[in-house]
Structures are given as C-alpha cells and as structure tokens.
Amino acid sequence: MTMAEHRATHAANGRRRGPSMADVAREAGVSGQTVSRVSNGRDNVDPETRDRVLEAMRSLGYRPNSAARALRSGRFHSIGVIMFTLSSFGNMRTLDAIAVAAADAGYSINLIPVPHPTQGEVSVAFDRLSEEAVDGVIIIIEAHLLDESDVVLPPELPVVVVDSTAGDRYPVVDTDQAHGARLATEHLLSLDHRTVWHVAGPERSYSATHRREAWEATLRAHGAEVPPVLVGDWSSESGHELGLRLARDPSVTAIFAANDQMALGVLRAMHETGRAVPGEVSVVGFDDMEESRSFWPPLTTVRQFFDEVGRRSVEALIGEVESGSVATSTLVATELVVRCSTAPPA
Amino acid sequence: MTMAEHRATHAANGRRRGPSMADVAREAGVSGQTVSRVSNGRDNVDPETRDRVLEAMRSLGYRPNSAARALRSGRFHSIGVIMFTLSSFGNMRTLDAIAVAAADAGYSINLIPVPHPTQGEVSVAFDRLSEEAVDGVIIIIEAHLLDESDVVLPPELPVVVVDSTAGDRYPVVDTDQAHGARLATEHLLSLDHRTVWHVAGPERSYSATHRREAWEATLRAHGAEVPPVLVGDWSSESGHELGLRLARDPSVTAIFAANDQMALGVLRAMHETGRAVPGEVSVVGFDDMEESRSFWPPLTTVRQFFDEVGRRSVEALIGEVESGSVATSTLVATELVVRCSTAPPA
DNA sequence: GGGTTGCATGTTCACGTCAACATGCGATGC
DNA sequence: GCATCGCATGTTGACGTGAACATGCAACCC
Numbered sequence: 188m189t190m191a192e193h194r195a196t197h198a199a200n201g202r203r204r205g206p207s208m209a210d211v212a213r214e215a216g217v218s219g220q221t222v223s224r225v226s227n228g229r230d231n232v233d234p235e236t237r238d239r240v241l242e243a244m245r246s247l248g249y250r251p252n253s254a255a256r257a258l259r260s261g262r263f264h265s266i267g268v269i270m271f272t273l274s275s276f277g278n279m280r281t282l283d284a285i286a287v288a289a290a291d292a293g294y295s296i297n298l299i300p301v302p303h304p305t306q307g308e309v310s311v312a313f314d315r316l317s318e319e320a321v322d323g324v325i326i327i328i329e330a331h332l333l334d335e336s337d338v339v340l341p342p343e344l345p346v347v348v349v350d351s352t353a354g355d356r357y358p359v360v361d362t363d364q365a366h367g368a369r370l371a372t373e374h375l376l377s378l379d380h381r382t383v384w385h386v387a388g389p390e391r392s393y394s395a396t397h398r399r400e401a402w403e404a405t406l407r408a409h410g411a412e413v414p415p416v417l418v419g420d421w422s423s424e425s426g427h428e429l430g431l432r433l434a435r436d437p438s439v440t441a442i443f444a445a446n447d448q449m450a451l452g453v454l455r456a457m458h459e460t461g462r463a464v465p466g467e468v469s470v471v472g473f474d475d476m477e478e479s480r481s482f483w484p485p486l487t488t489v490r491q492f493f494d495e496v497g498r499r500s501v502e503a504l505i506g507e508v509e510s511g512s513v514a515t516s517t518l519v520a521t522e523l524v525v526r527c528s529t530a531p532p533a
Numbered sequence: 534m535t536m537a538e539h540r541a542t543h544a545a546n547g548r549r550r551g552p553s554m555a556d557v558a559r560e561a562g563v564s565g566q567t568v569s570r571v572s573n574g575r576d577n578v579d580p581e582t583r584d585r586v587l588e589a590m591r592s593l594g595y596r597p598n599s600a601a602r603a604l605r606s607g608r609f610h611s612i613g614v615i616m617f618t619l620s621s622f623g624n625m626r627t628l629d630a631i632a633v634a635a636a637d638a639g640y641s642i643n644l645i646p647v648p649h650p651t652q653g654e655v656s657v658a659f660d661r662l663s664e665e666a667v668d669g670v671i672i673i674i675e676a677h678l679l680d681e682s683d684v685v686l687p688p689e690l691p692v693v694v695v696d697s698t699a700g701d702r703y704p705v706v707d708t709d710q711a712h713g714a715r716l717a718t719e720h721l722l723s724l725d726h727r728t729v730w731h732v733a734g735p736e737r738s739y740s741a742t743h744r745r746e747a748w749e750a751t752l753r754a755h756g757a758e759v760p761p762v763l764v765g766d767w768s769s770e771s772g773h774e775l776g777l778r779l780a781r782d783p784s785v786t787a788i789f790a791a792n793d794q795m796a797l798g799v800l801r802a803m804h805e806t807g808r809a810v811p812g813e814v815s816v817v818g819f820d821d822m823e824e825s826r827s828f829w830p831p832l833t834t835v836r837q838f839f840d841e842v843g844r845r846s847v848e849a850l851i852g853e854v855e856s857g858s859v860a861t862s863t864l865v866a867t868e869l870v871v872r873c874s875t876a877p878p879a
Numbered sequence: 880g881g882g883t884t885g886c887a888t889g890t891t892c893a894c895g896t897c898a899a900c901a902t903g904c905g906a907t908g909c
Numbered sequence: 910g911c912a913t914c915g916c917a918t919g920t921t922g923a924c925g926t927g928a929a930c931a932t933g934c935a936a937c938c939c
Binding site: 205248250251252253254255257258263265268272273274279280282283286287290295296297298299300302315318319320341342422423424426427448451452454455458477478480481482483484485 | 551594596597598599600601603604609611614618619620625626628629632633636641642643644645646648661664665666687688768769770772773794797798800801804823824826827828829830831
Binding site for chain 1: 894895896897898
C-alpha cells in the first residue's frame with residue numbers, strides 16, 4: 188500500500204490517523220515487534236530485515252505514535268516549564284536555553300504560562316499541569332507563591348526551581364545574585380564613591396531581595412553609609428520615576444539598579460535633568476541584556492549567564508527523571524562588564 | 534484505599550503510576566465508564582453518583598492520563614510552536630500571547646526551538662515535530678526556509694504561519710508591516726524631511742523586506758528620493774555600526790530603523806558623533822518594545838500588537854483543528870507612537 | 880396493561896506500542 | 910549425534926481511556 192492509498196483509505200473512513208506499526212509490519216512482511224525494535228534502534232535485528240522495515244516506514248510515511256508510546260512506557264519525554272509572562276529579559280533567555288538543552292536531550296518543552304501571578308492562577312496552572320504529559324517540571328516563578336498557596340504539585344513529580352528559593356523542598360538553579368550585586372557595589376566604591384544608592388526590584392522577588400541584601404552587606408562591609416532603598420518593579424518606567432527622585436539629590440553620585448531596564452530608566456531621568464553620566468552620576472545595571480551596550484552611555488552591568496542556568500536546570504531535572512537522583516542546588520557565577528556609565532565622582 | 538496507601542502500593546511494586554480510572558471506579562463502586570463520564574463533565578450522570586466519584590477521585594489523587602486519552606481520541610490538545618531563538622522582542626511577545634491564548638482554549642504549548650536557522654536544523658525540527666504529540670503547529674520562522682527545503686511537514690497537520698509569508702500553502706497571521714512602515718515614513722516626510730534613510734533588517738526576512746518595500750514605495754509616492762538601503766541584522770550592534778555611517782553624512786536628517794533595537798544603536802551612534810536627536814537627525818523605530826519609551830530621547834516608533842497576533846494565530850489554528858476549516862490569512866494593524874526622537878529638520 | 884420512551888449505568892473492545900515470553904533454527908561442544 | 914547456546918523473529922497481553930452498544934428500571938401514553 189502506498190502512502191497515498193493509505194491516506195485515501197483513512198480519509199474515506201473519516202479518520203486522520205497515520206499508519207501504525209501494524210501497517211508497516213504488514214508492508215514489510217514482519218511482525219509488529221520487529222518494527223518496534225527497528226523504531227527503537229535496537230541492534231538485535233538482521234540488517235537486511237532492518238532495511239526492509241525502514242523502507243516500509245518511508246513508503247508509508249510512518250511516524251511513531253507518541254501517545255501510545257507514552258502510555259506504554261509511562262514516560263513522556265517532555266518537560267513542563269511554568270512561568271509568568273515571558274516579558275522579562277532573563278526569563279526569556281532562560282527559557283530559550285532550556286528549550287535548546289531539552290531538545291538536545293530528546294525532550295520537548297511544554298510551556299505553562301501563568302498570566303497573573305496570583306495564587307489562584309498558580310493553582311490553576313498546577314492543576315493543569317497535573318493533567319499535562321510531562322516527566323518533570325521547571326518552575327521559573329517566585330517561589331513564595333508555592334510556599335503560601337495550598338497548591339499541590341503532583342507528588343512524585345520531579346521539580347527544579349530556577350532563580351528563586353524553595354526552602355529545601357526542591358533543587359534550585361540560580362544565578363549567584365549576591366556575588367553579582369557585590370561586584371557592582373564594590374566596583375562603584377572602588378571608584379571612590381562615598382556610597383551607592385540602590386534601585387531594587389519588587390519586594391516579593393527573591394532575586395531582588397538577594398541583590399538588595401548583598402548590596403547592603405557590601406556597603407556595610409566597606410563602612411559606607413546605607414542609603415534608603417528605592418523599590419521599583421523591574422520596568423524601565425519605574426526606573427525612570429525613581430531616577431527622577433535620585434536626580435534631585437545632589438549627594439547621589441552612584442546608583443546600582445537591580446536590572447538593566449531600570450538602569451535605562453535611570454539614565455533617561457539623568458538625561459532629562461541634565462545630570463551627566465558618568466560625569467556626575469555613575470550607573471550600574473544587572474543582567475547585561477543585549478541592548479545595554481547600546482544604551483547611552485553604554486551601560487556598565489553585571490552579566491548573567493542565562494544559558495548556563497537553563498542548561499543546568501534541564502540537566503538537573505533530566506537526571507532526576509531518569510535516574511531518580513535528586514540534584515543538589517547550584518549557583519551560576521556572574522561577571523562585571525565595565526562599559527562607560529561609571530567613573531570616579533566629580 | 535487512601536491516597537497514601539495507594540502510593541505505598543505502587544512504590545512497593547516499583548511503578549510510579551498514579552491511580553487509574555479503574556481504581557477510582559472500584560473506590561466509588563461504579564464502572565469505569567461512569568468515571569470517564571464524570572471526568573469529561575458529561576451531564577448524564579446522577580448528581581449523587583457524580584459526587585461519589587469526585588470524592589473518590591480526590592481521595593485517590595486521581596489524574597486523568599493524558600497519554601491514554603490522546604491515544605484513544607487521537608487528539609492531544611497541544612499546539613506545537615516552531616521558532617528560532619526567542620531573543621527577538623517580537624517573537625517573545627508573540628509566544629507569550631500564544632501561550633496564554635492556547636491555555637485559555639485548553640491547549641498546551643509544545644515549544645520546538647530551532648537554534649540555527651539552517652535548512653538542516655529546520656529539517657531536524659520538523660522531523661522531531663512529526664513525533665511530537667501536537668494537533669497543529671504555529672510556525673514563527675522565516676518561511677523561505679520552508680519553501681526551499683525539501684522538508685516535509687506531516688501532511689494533514691494544520692499549520693498557521695506567523696509574521697512571514699508562505700505562498701498560499703498555509704494561512705498567515707501577520708502584522709501589517711507595510712502599513713507600519715508607511716506610517717513611519719510619512720510621519721518623517723510630514724515633518725518636512727527631504728527624504729528618509731532606512732536601516733533595514735536582514736535580506737532574507739520577510740518582515741524586513743515588507744518594511745523596506747513599503748518605505749521605498751512611500752518615498753516614491755511622495756516624490757522623494759530613495760537613498761541606498763543599509764542592511765542590519767536586527768541587533769542594536771548593527772544599528773550602531775550603520776548609524777555611524779549615516780552620522781558621517783550631513784545630508785541625513787531622518788532615519789527609519791526596521792526595529793527598535795537597531796534604532797537604539799542608531800541613537801547611540803548619533804550621541805557618539807555629537808549629532809543631536811531630534812535636533813539634527815530624527816529617528817523612528819518599529820515594534821514599540823517596552824524599553825523604547827526610556828531610550829534617550831524616548832523613541833518615536835511603530836507599535837505592533839503582538840498580543841493580537843498571538844491570539845489570532847491560536848484562534849485560526851484551533852479553528853482548523855476542531856472544525857477542519859482552513860482559516861484565511863489576516864493582517865493586524867499597527868499604530869504610530871510619536872515620542873521625542875523626531876522633529877522637523879534644522 | 881402492554882408498549883414505548885428516557886435516562887443512568889454497565890460491558891466490551893480498540894487505540895498503538897513494547898516488555899516478556901515463546902519459537903525456531905543454525906552453530907557449537909563433547 | 911545429541912544437548913546446548915545464541916540470535917532473529919513472532920505471539921500475547923497490558924498500559925488507561927472512551928465510543929459504541931447493551932442493560933435495567935421508572936415514567937408515561939393510549
């Protein structure tokens with residue numbers, strides 16, 4: 188039976204199913220089991236038989252049915268990724284890396300969005316998740332939502348948490364936020380700024396909290412005064428707003444923003460108020476997003492290795508899925524990228 | 534049997550399977566079919582029976598097995614999304630919208646990355662795809678790769694193409710690139726610029742081509758001279774490079790960049806060479822990414838409605854999946870957002 | 880009151896795959 | 910020459926679900 192005939196047959200009876208192992212077996216004159224063996228690349232098949240089967244597969248346009256495979260084996264070769272809006276630079280880059288790493292390992296990615304980070308929504312996402320065909324989950328949302336909600340992840344489901352903390356319930360892969368924040372703060376102090384102001388991310392974000400705490404600790408360690416924190420929401424808008432506040436205070440000479448977007452907003456505020464960067468005010472960001480080298484002035488920032496985070500989280504998860512070994516949490520280093528937005532105070 | 538006991542049982546014999554319909558049926562004292570009916574929300578079940586079944590499901594921690602369901606029904610309730618790197622602002626926003634729209638419709642998203650846009654890679658992605666458990670596919674890659682390669686998408690698989698063209702093989706959901714480019718160009722001309730230079734996206738991108746063609750057509754329609762095109766690669770780096778070239782030419786007073794990132798690079802080039810924006814040179818972007826309002830100066834740009842694109846493509850695809858009707862192609866409008874990077878020539 | 884209708888529920892079986900076990904056959908050992 | 914082994918291949922059944930069909934029972938009609 189040719190592929191065209193096959194499809195015609197199926198079109199006729201209204202089903203859209205592709206050819207099955209049985210069809211291939213018939214075409215090749217072997218048993219279904221032999222087709223299965225060829226399909227799974229086992230070596231205990233006579234080369235000649237294998238060729239015949241492969242030829243039959245090709246001519247019929249056979250594709251293994253992943254649902255049947257999953258049903259039989261109990262494994263889906265799929266990883267669920269739960270995340271808020273992708274609209275954060277870091278999340279996006281991390282997801283990208285996860286997708287690539289997963290594909291390399293033969294896993295597909297099942298994206299589960301949580302449009303609004305409320306407990307209700309998280310709950311819904313998790314409920315949905317439990318019906319999803321995934322072998323494990325990578326969570327890229329603020330974990331406090333896990334702590335507080337009575338949401339239950341399906342037990343026995345391997346989980347890796349990214350860029351957050353999760354008590355010690357799950358392994359965590361995170362950027363070394365504290366290290367990055369220390370690098371940024373020390374860089375500014377080493378330029379002889381008396382102290383460093385901080386435009387932080389939202390209160391409930393762990394990344395934001397870690398960066399802020401490390402900034403504060405670094406200032407204290409160097410005997411510098413700790414100015415009040417300005418809290419933003421990661422957006423350049425909020426950076427702009429807080430930047431305007433800082434611009435009014437002539438004693439401010441060094442600002443560490445918790446991400447590049449807010450740093451961009453701060454830069455805009457400085458331009459608007461005529462305060463020279465880096466002449467009067469130095470600014471450091473966090474993330475090293477692709478665009479930050481084109482900001483004006485090009486932004487000194489802390490580079491995160493999102494690819495590494497994605498890669499490691501997939502690695503950890505698949506390890507857990509395949510060998511049952513629960514991974515340990517790991518930190519990914521950061522590095523300071525000095526560009527043109529920092530200089531000694533006037 | 535309680536949930537704990539149930540899991541203990543399974544742990545003991547080494548299987549990690551959850552309880553099945555049969556377990557629930559036994560617990561509730563009904564047949565499997567009745568459980569199935571409750572599970573699928575059919576209304577022909579006695580309320581009392583339904584409650585008993587729901588209670589049994591809860592106590593056992595029952596979750597429908599999606600693999601078995603898919604095997605039986607031939608439907609996966611899953612949409613495959615094929616895309617290059619997420620690292621483009623537009624792709625990311627579109628994906629986000631797709632994910633949300635799909636979730637609302639009860640579909641999950643299967644992300645299939647194509648790290649390198651070569652034919653070989655595309656081929657691999659498609660091969661992989663054919664084993665994936667998806668009911669349809671949304672393709673967000675430059676479609677010429679489809680045209681040229683001998684890659685075969687599984688026949689009968691519904692496909693929607695986003696932000697590209699696809700001959701008339703598949704329905705296309707696209708932003709009205711031409712309209713946007715015309716808005717941008719006319720805005721600059723209306724400010725009395727003699728002509729408008731264009732920093733285009735890569736040759737092989739359809740979006741880039743459409744924008745460029747519309748820019749050129751608009752200039753011609755207004756009797757303006759058409760200057761040579763500068764071709765970038767969407768990155769702010771390339772915008773910077775080409776911007777430096779443009780900055781050297783004093784006759785350049787208006788620049789339309791094919792995306793915001795390249796516009797950012799152009800802005801940087803102007804700052805570096807001391808050419809005032811918008812005093813000496815006006816710059817318009819395309820996309821209206823979240824950050825562009827915080828560029829210096831805040832960027833005049835063409836807003837794309839990525840959410841709408843994502844929503845419509847999901848709608849079109851699901852329509853095709855569920856009713857078999859092939860959708861028609863649609864265009865999503867754009868709008869000009871005037872900020873501070875444009876002004877009449879000096 | 881016999882037949883019909885409507886509704887809740889049960890029984891059977893097939894979806895496509897693959898593990899486990901079975902078969903068959905040539906080669907090898909003593 | 911007979912037992913044994915290795916290897917390619919075949920047969921059977923189960924994974925969990927839900928469509929199709931079957932059953933059983935109460936209400937209703939003329």
